[in-house]
Amino acid sequence: MASTLWIGTRKGAFMLRPDERRRSWKLSGPQFLGHIIHHIVQDPRDPRTVLIAAKTGHLGPTVFRSADRGRTWREATQPPAFRRAADGEAPRAVQKVFWLTPGHASETGTWYAGSSPAGLFRSEDGGQRWEPVAGFNDHPMRAKWVGFGTPDGELLHSINVDPRDPKHLYLAISSGGVFESLDGGRDWTPLNEGCAADFLPDPEAPFGHDPHCLAMHPLAPDRLYQQNHCGIYRLDRPARRWVRIGRAMPKRIGDIGFPIVLHPTDPDTAWVLPMDGQTVWPRTSIDGRPAVFRTADGGKRWRRFDAGLPTSQAWLTVLRQAMCADDRIGRLGLYFGTTGGEVWASTNDGEAWRCIARHLPEIYSVTHAS
Amino acid sequence: MSCTVRIPSPLRSYTRGAQRVEAEGTTLAQVLASLEARFAGIRFRVVDEQERIRPHIRLYVNTREAGALAAPVAAGDTVHVICALSGG
Numbered sequence: 001m002a003s004t005l006w007i008g009t010r011k012g013a014f015m016l017r018p019d020e021r022r023r024s025w026k027l028s029g030p031q032f033l034g035h036i037i038h039h040i041v042q043d044p045r046d047p048r049t050v051l052i053a054a055k056t057g058h059l060g061p062t063v064f065r066s067a068d069r070g071r072t073w074r075e076a077t078q079p080p081a082f083r084r085a086a087d088g089e090a091p092r093a094v095q096k097v098f099w100l101t102p103g104h105a106s107e108t109g110t111w112y113a114g115s116s117p118a119g120l121f122r123s124e125d126g127g128q129r130w131e132p133v134a135g136f137n138d139h140p141m142r143a144k145w146v147g148f149g150t151p152d153g154e155l156l157h158s159i160n161v162d163p164r165d166p167k168h169l170y171l172a173i174s175s176g177g178v179f180e181s182l183d184g185g186r187d188w189t190p191l192n193e194g195c196a197a198d199f200l201p202d203p204e205a206p207f208g209h210d211p212h213c214l215a216m217h218p219l220a221p222d223r224l225y226q227q228n229h230c231g232i233y234r235l236d237r238p239a240r241r242w243v244r245i246g247r248a249m250p251k252r253i254g255d256i257g258f259p260i261v262l263h264p265t266d267p268d269t270a271w272v273l274p275m276d277g278q279t280v281w282p283r284t285s286i287d288g289r290p291a292v293f294r295t296a297d298g299g300k301r302w303r304r305f306d307a308g309l310p311t312s313q314a315w316l317t318v319l320r321q322a323m324c325a326d327d328r329i330g331r332l333g334l335y336f337g338t339t340g341g342e343v344w345a346s347t348n349d350g351e352a353w354r355c356i357a358r359h360l361p362e363i364y365s366v367t368h369a370s
Numbered sequence: 371m372s373c374t375v376r377i378p379s380p381l382r383s384y385t386r387g388a389q390r391v392e393a394e395g396t397t398l399a400q401v402l403a404s405l406e407a408r409f410a411g412i413r414f415r416v417v418d419e420q421e422r423i424r425p426h427i428r429l430y431v432n433t434r435e436a437g438a439l440a441a442p443v444a445a446g447d448t449v450h451v452i453c454a455l456s457g458g
Contacts, residue, residue, distance in 0.1 A: 058426040059380055060424055079411075082420075
């Protein structure tokens with residue numbers, strides 16, 4: 001099956017479909033023109049099902065669900081929402097649904113959603129009715145964990161479900177850190193030892209970090225990678241202390257960025273797209289020369305690939321949901337979308353790139369569907 | 371009691387394109403509940419889970435801005451839902 005890419009943008013959803021050799025790509029859409037689309041995710045347990053996290057500038061946030069690969073859509077009958085505040089309690093309302101993750105393979109119909117302000121929600125009916133996960137949203141430490149939101153608000157993202165155990169969950173909060181649950185979300189523990197938080201006064205703070213993207217390898221679930229505001233990290237459980245594998249990146253490039261993408265079958269291989277994290281944090285490609293870096297040994301070494309990418313004056317920004325891999329092992333497809341509305345593709349493990357779509361709205365999400 | 375609700379374009383996907391619909395109620399809360407019963411999902415796009423009118427939405431009863439859902443609505447009134455966008 002050829003790759004299909006879902007592109008979520010600030011102005012709607014698009015699809016890119018390739019020919020069999022992935023040389024020619026056909027753009028279709030927009031769907032939901034004018035809606036802010038933060039994430040589009042296909043259900044690996046039922047590839048006909050696709051969920052979209054959407055809102056507009058004025059209307060409240062919601063989730064749309066397709067049962068026919070995106071041809072038709074129905075809105076969630078109960079979108080993610082916090083519980084009603086008790087007397088004297090600060091009221092919280094979901095401003096945007098930022099992240100979607102399908103549940104465990106054994107829990108058909110289960111999905112998780114992350115929001116801003118930081119909230120965790122669960123659906124057990126394929127995304128139609130969402131309930132707040134009280135174990136996180138009402139955790140007595142939550143207010144302290146998420147005490148320092150980004151200018152776009154607190155973002156709960158990177159929800160990872162252990163394929164060996166549906167009750168073993170990870171999530172990340174910008175800012176707040178990485179958190180782990182061993183009981184299906186009833187309780188949570190910070191998991192940030194070893195991660196830098198240069199912006200905090202305490203270098204060993206247990207939480208308050210800014211993970212930009214957290215990824216668990218699906219075939220080696222004890223292997224976690226993290227692209228953080230302050231570096232690239234790896235953690236091999238049951239260890240609890242992250243190792244800064246970004247130290248092996250070239251010094252003049254650094255190890256700042258948003259996405260980290262894992263090879264679907266090789267836990268030692270991952271890609272990042274470094275951004276400029278100096279001075280006021282431009283978060284653009286370094287020196288105007290975009291490049292993808294790949295490690296094939298778990299982060300001991302990184303190799304630069306920029307063939308086909310612009311060689312000067314290209315100030316790209318690639319957000320955390322906007323880079324992905326497909327499932328074509330051997331000639332793996334890698335894709336990223338920019339905030340300038342371009343989609344770039346590689347069909348040789350990230351070694352050479354070409355632009356397959358341009359003139360799109362600001363891209364928030366690029367995801368692969370089979 | 372019946373009133374008229376003017377539906378702005380961002381919400382007409384719920385009303386199958388209708389720009390004006392009839393609704394029942396003596397308060398804005400009741401009018402919105404009446405709308406929700408006919409056009410499922412419309413209320414949550416306008417009012418958040420804490421029963422607050424969303425920040426970039428304004429509700430008017432005739433020409434008076436209603437700051438809360440308890441605002442009274444009389445038979446024959448027109449409720450306006452105003453949406454504000456900024457930037458590009």
